[in-house]
Amino acid sequence: MACISEQHRLSCAVGGIYTVLAIEKFLPILHTGPGCEVNAAGALTIVNGAQTPITYIDTSLPCTDFCEEDIVFGGNERLRKLVDEALKYFKADLAIIVDGCAAEIVGDDIGEVAESFEDADIPTLHASLPGFKGNNLWGHSQILSAIIDQYLQPSSEKIKGLANVFGIVPYYDTFWETTLERLEELLSRLGLTPNIIYGIGKGKAAIDKIPQAEFNLVIGPWLDLDIAKKLENKFGAPYFHYPVLPTGASETSDFIRAIVEYAGLDKANAESYIAAREKRFFHKLQRLSNTLIGGIMYPKRFVINASAGAAVSIARFLIRDAGLIPHRIYIPEDVPEEHQARIEQLIREPVYDTKDIIDYDIKFTDDGGLCESEIKNEDFSLLHVNIFGTTWDELLAKNKGLPYVAISPPSGDYFVVGKTFFGYDGGLEFIRDLQNDSIRKFLGSGAVANVE
């Protein structure tokens, strides 16, 4: 980890509670400082698509509000009392007690407290989430691990075609809700029975089905691979890792073919769907051709400063379908080293005409400000670039007069309701966002305005 980190894209491990909050009627109970939840919320909800959780309002979560006096007297008994009351007040199917830095350092034992609720009406689990051990992605993994290790039981029955879907971290992925809705729709159309655990109408029933799945689908470059391996060990279900959440025609078609092949689904059905959707996709772009080809149009080069998942999805789409080329790629997601070479390969893989001539860097970091510090003084007045990243990068783009699209958390306080860059339509959505910002930034030489 570098000694300098700014423009924070991640929250601390306590942000893992948003994974709990994405599962309907799963209640997090916090043994943390009074403000840990709010600090986690900033980059995951409020300024990340202006999201509010689905069952429990995140400002209403039971919390010991751990302060100095608890260090002196110990927090375990206060926590026990809190859990006792919370289980009486909240309608919930499952509760997870989590703690933060202070409780961990002073040695409070949330596992012991959770066990004392063994006879409660609902399962009461525990997960340690101290911020000094990891970020919200680590916290997310801790939460799913707690559910698997402490709650799920092996099932003797596997349901043919049932696939658990992992790889998308709810709330953190700004577009998670719509992405999962569309992914569910697509997988169902292909003949699978996707089991998605996050979002409205899923909840405990979906969680309980996890051990019955025929396989686990992990979609995205690295997140939830640990979970899929854990599930494989515990329940014997294999996992299919597809490392790209597809955006646009080529990527989506590739994904469809891969999942159809893996799961032994109806190829003819898939091919006819692909043909129709690809035709529609390029038809819609062709209808923009008066501007898209020769009008005021976005620059060809792009800088990405985003999560690994977004960087891979957007870079591959732009290179393969939109005719753009990478300029620099930053991935300030603190990606574990073991995954970095594979992610780099995914970005470098797609072919374009000048691939062997124009070189560019891909940097893995936990410093969101690295990108700005390196390109702030670069002169883009002759040859423009696009900047794709988070709302942190929006100001950089504005200051340099460059087009910008939010692709990664925190994406800003703009409403994202109904929005995703997933799939065929997701590619069109991206092109629309890009062009619409470009025409705000570039007037062109025909502008009838005094711009002095």
Place this chain on the structure above:
Amino acid sequence: MAVNLASTDVPSRERRLGSITGYCGTLKELANDGCKKCLKNRRRDFQTSSNCAHTHCINQLAGLDGTLVVDHAPIGCAGAQICFTSVKSRVPAPPGALEHARVISTGLTESDTIFGGLEKLRETARLAFERHHPREIYIATSCVSAIIGEDIDSVCRELSDELGIPVELAAAEGLKSKIWASGFDAYCHAVSRARLVDPGDKKATINFIGFSNIGRQYVEPIMAKLGLELICLTATATVEDFERASHSVATWGQCGAQSSYLASALEVKCGVKYFQTHLPYGGIGFERFMRDLGGYIGKEELALKIVEDEKAKYAKTIEDAKKTLAGKTGFIALGASFAYEYARLLRELGVNVPHAVAYHYDPKLDNPNENEPVAAYADVVELGLDIDTSVNDGQSLETRQLIKKYKPDFIMTRGHGANCIASSFGVPSYNCEIGLLLMGYRGLAMLATTLADAISNNNLYRKIAKTYDAPYTEYYNGLPTHSFFREEA
């Protein structure tokens, strides 16, 4: 306890002022008990997540011009800082004029909790300085750095010598206080030590302390008529603004929570008069404030003429809006000062206030002059203002019971989630403005007209409430209000 700028530390509001986060009763009792120094805090057996003093210190510091905050904390403690700087992308400033707030984390890890993080702190500060070349650095402490007990003050002095700029400690550990406004004090204390200068000749300037200088264009002409130039000690304030502010004749603040410590420091260190008691909101508040200020600078008659002119300018607008508001009930959930400021404002507009929740209550502030009461007490004494009230630090499930009980026509709030609760009952929320925008008759007119519109079509909330399935048990729903308070021995 008056402000002590010789120390690097600032005790929490609970310890310094006797401030509380648990109370239910009437405003009159609350204010009187506070004044008689016999106010007791009530603790809870059940509570929900509140907010963070640490984050409220670093967001204020990082908002200043030319500065940089090194957050000596796990990386996530600065995770919400985007909330306080994202708007800069939309400010209509020329390209290049604005930069994001600079908060750089040391990223304390598990091994740092065992082996210490001071070397990392030095390295981070050096790299941050190299990257941004700030005019000053603040090093903020955190829960983790406090528990492992590091001597950060010495590192500040070392780094200041090494880098040749002020490096000031901000004692901002979140676990020090349940009152997030204690983080404002940590900000005020650090910035006072770093930026206030020794008093010299008084200049014809007046200081406003608050979050933001938005609305200054409406207030500057008023102050100019009194011969005073406005200095805003808010986000974007420069080192020079603070130096000039040290020579001002007077200071007022947006509220007692955010502004009082810095205003008191200006009075203690620089002899700048702090107007604490009468905040300039609504017609009543504005007149009292202008009378105090005008009297102090020997221009009372002129000040009252300005009040009359402003009153006349907005009278019709306010009267028209009052027709829509007459007899309505508005529930309040706001910070320590604004809960009761808005209670007075709503009364001025003919709205009934069945209950006000204040997120904490300060029985006194840091002003060394003990004869200057807090604003809520002044309203009780001078205006006979009295309402049912409670104090909770953003305790949503307590506030929920109160909204359910009082069934208001609307709620007045700002952040902290009460709006989500209200919407689940089909009750619309009004997002309250504070600071310069709310000042005087213009502020009252803005409030009256936008509030009248806010309650003019409730179809959205009514329909949301119909489909919303509240996740609370019958047992909770049957509890009386304020049932989370612990029985004290």
